[in-house]
Amino acid sequence: MLARHYIDGEWLSEGPLGDSTDPASGAVLGQYHAGNAALAHQAAAAARRAFFGTTWAQAPRQRADALFQFADRLEAALEELAELIVAENGKLRAEARGEMMGSISEVRYYAGLARAILGRTLEATPGSFSIMHREAAGVAAIIVPWNAPVTLLVRSLGPALAAGCTCVIKPAHQTPLIHQKVMECLVDCPALAKGVVNSVNESGSDVGEALVSSPDIDVISFTGSSATGQRIMAGAAPTLKRVGLELGGKAPAVVFDDADLDRAVKELTASATMMAGQICVAATRFLVHDAVLPAFSERIAAAFRAVKTGPGASAESQMGSLIDKANEARLHRLIEQAGDEGELLLKGDNPFGRTSKGAFVSPSLFRIEDTSSALVQEELFGPLVSVERFADEAEAVAKANATPYGLAASVHTRDLERAMRLSRAIRAGTVWLNCHSRLFPEGETGGFGQSGLGRLHGVEGLNEFLETKHIYMEQGLPGGAA
Structure with a gap:
């Protein structure tokens, strides 16, 4: 399979070839053409011509039709795409199918919103008339990571297209074949105008840097x-x-002494090991009340130890591979650091041996008291989780807010009032109560602090791609009345 660029309605085979590999085996799956700054500028110019030279931005029914058609084509290719996600990304088949179903739901959600973009009117003074018109912001550049290559594309592309923007996409070089198949589904949609969506692959940073600096890109x-x-x-x-x-993200999970420990352990094991911990909302810090710290530590270590790590295509696997061997080596170094700075409750390793071609690390847990440690402060992006103690609500909040991140968190307690107090006090864009990692199109996500700006999903996700224009007229009153 070969992944190409797509610019102004044409597939282009330009640039050097790079390999796409299966992280679970090291096998080469296909190739992709790596783009450059010139192709990025060409794509941005095409998108700008489409924005100003077509009626796309003024045609909400056409945009809704295109998105519904896209969702239908993704659904028809669901199994093929899920298999490709498993092969190229390394995640479990269940996770890959979940990604596809969530992506299809997201596209349909924004297809519905495309026809419901509303402004407002007002009469500020007698005989004046103001229209607050919502319109597309312009040309959007969408830069997509590798860890959820379909979901994290459509949650930006869906609202951008619904709003009336035209787009240039830069996919991750680790997952070009998945992106190629998604693009094939998209460009086959009859309602999609030429030049509205463009895509340029890359293997470094030239394409991304060109899009960021381009005067043709608005968002x-x-x-x-x-x-x-x-x-x-x-x-x-x-x-x-x-x-x-x-x-x-560096999502804390706060476990109180009245929590249902069986439920908390089940939720947090799943949320810490999903996608091998390679997701920004994963539970990466377990903050546990002193009274239940020994019992929780014992149970969570046993649950982590029972997780079977292996290829995503295997029905026996409960956690898939990392994205590549470089990240495996990085995590091994972090696990050793955790042993030096704290107490390793469970030391993960590659179950197939570190010299194997597959990039695997089984889950790890470590106790640590130093909140200032880089292991606590920095995103580790893998199945390596800290266990930290607290004595009361004030200390729990202080520790939950002790990192520069604020993307997500969870609170585990049977006390509803306490749950609400903590959810208000924790500085995070999403706080789950007695669960973790629930994401869906209707609910906004985003971060505080160094976890980002703006929101994705939901109505606010659409607003990221819209501008408000004030149109004002003094038409006077009937008969010249004052």
Whole structure:
């Protein structure tokens, strides 16, 4: 399979070839053409011509039709795409199917909203008339990560197209074949106008940097690391682009002494190991009340130890692979650091041996008291979780808010009033109560602090791609009345 660029309605085979590999085996799955800054500028120019040269931005019914057609085509290709996600991304088949079903639901959600973009009117003074008109912000650049290559594309692309924007996509170089198949589903839609959606692959940063600095781009929608988000903000500043960023996370799960420990352990094991911990909302810090710390630690260590790590295609696997061997090596170093700085409750390793071609690390747990440690402060992006103690609500809140991140958190308690107090006090864009990692199209997600700017999903996700224009007229009153 070969992944190509798509610009102004044409597939282009330009640029050097790179390999796409299966992280669970190291096998080469296909190739992709790596783009460059010139192709990025060509795509941005095509998108700008489509924005100003077609009626796409003024045609909500056409946009809704295109999105519904896209959802139908994704649904028809669901099994093929899920298999490709397993092969190229390494996640479990159940996770891949869940990603596809969530993506299809998201596209249909925004298809519905495309025909419901409403402004407002007012009469500020007698005989005056103001229209607050909501219209597309312009050309959107969508920069997509590898960890959920379909979901994290459509949650930006769906609202951008619904709003009337035209788009340029830069997919992750680790998952180009998945993106190629998604693009094939999209460009086959009869209602999609030529040039409205464009896509340029890359293997480095040239394409992304070109899009960020391009005067033809009006909006950047990026999902990825906080460090890259900072560079994007700086790169977008000279052209004063609107920037939407969903960045890193360090989600605390606060477990009180009255929590249902069986339920909490089940929820937190699943949320810490989903996608091998390679998701920004994963539960990565377990903050546990002193009274239940020994019991919780014993139960969660047993649950983590029981997780079977293996290829995503295997029905026996309960956690899939990492994205590549470089990340496996990085996590091994972090596990050793955790043993030096704290107490390893469970030391993960590659169940197939570190010299194997598959990129695997089984779940790890460590106790730590130093909240200032880089292991607590930084996103580790893998199945490596800290266990930290607290004595009361005040300490729980202080520790939950002790990192620069604020993307997600969870609170586990039978006390409803306490749950509400904590959910209000924790500085996070999403707080789950007695569960973790529930994401759906209707509910906004986004972060506080270094977890980003703006919101995705929901109505606010659509607003990220809309501008408000004030149109004013003094038409007077009938008969010239004052």
